[in-house]
Amino acid sequence: MKKIALITGATAGIGRATALLLAQHDFDLIITGRRNDLLEELKQEIAEKYKAGVITLNFDIRNKAEVDQAVEALPGNWKKIDVLINNAGLAAGLDFIDEGNVDDWEAMIDTNIKGLLYITRKVSPVMAANGSGHIVNISSIAGKEVYEKGNVYAASKHAVEALTKGMRIDLLRHNIKVSSVSPGAVETEFSMVRFKGDKGRADGVYKGYEPLKAEDIAESVLFILTRPAHVNINDMLIMPTAQANATTFNRGK
Secondary structure, three states: OOEEEEEOOOOOHHHHHHHHHHHHOOEEEEEEEOOHHHHHHHHHHHHHHHOOOEEEEEOOOOOHHHHHHHHHOOOHHHHOOOEEEEOOOOOOOOOOHHHOOHHHHHHHHHHHHHHHHHHHHHHHHHHHHHOOEEEEEEOOHHHOOOOOOOHHHHHHHHHHHHHHHHHHHHOHHHOEEEEEEEEOOEOOOHHHHHOOOOHHHHHHHOOOOOOEOHHHHHHHHHHHHOOOOOOOOOEEEEOOOOEOOOOOEOOOO
16 A cells, blocks of 8 residues: 655645655655645646546645645545655745844744644644654755844744654654755745745856755655665755855855
């Protein structure tokens, strides 16, 4: 019987790449996100290419009632989730703390922290009842170190790091693995979202070097999920070769 993996934020970037890769490796998928058209496109692609079972859940991770309703509405065996990939997250704005946009702060806190908690609270009891499971939280280099103007985003990802450690302790008694993946610069929609559609500014983030691709992170998630039962990868920090830390890049000449 195939394992069932629920992936949040599956409409693009790391979430989408992870869904496609897991479908190739004998997982059935529950893919979630706010953009229903993109979820349906991904569902069709997975079904046609890999013959995997797919269910879409269209909701806003920031809305607890929507999260609860979506998970509770899963039919039959689809409720028996083996893997949770907490991928939904975003950065909004890049401002000094004294000039920060409170709406941006709330969007990051509500998505990166509260959304992760909402879905974990619904899925982890299912895993506990089964006596096994694996939760993978997608964190960031910003969860390891803070950079100028990255204040609240970094705080939200530091929270993901702390929650990952707390989950690992709390869920140990249920034989549930908990892992985190912390990427450096990955070229996805991330910077377009952060800069609210300013393509020139977003492209500048990746100028002069080769960033990670969403598929690189997906492959790391697959590696984590396919270790033997007695092995857990607690934490994985992944950087482009051209990036030394959050702010130091080799952008060539």
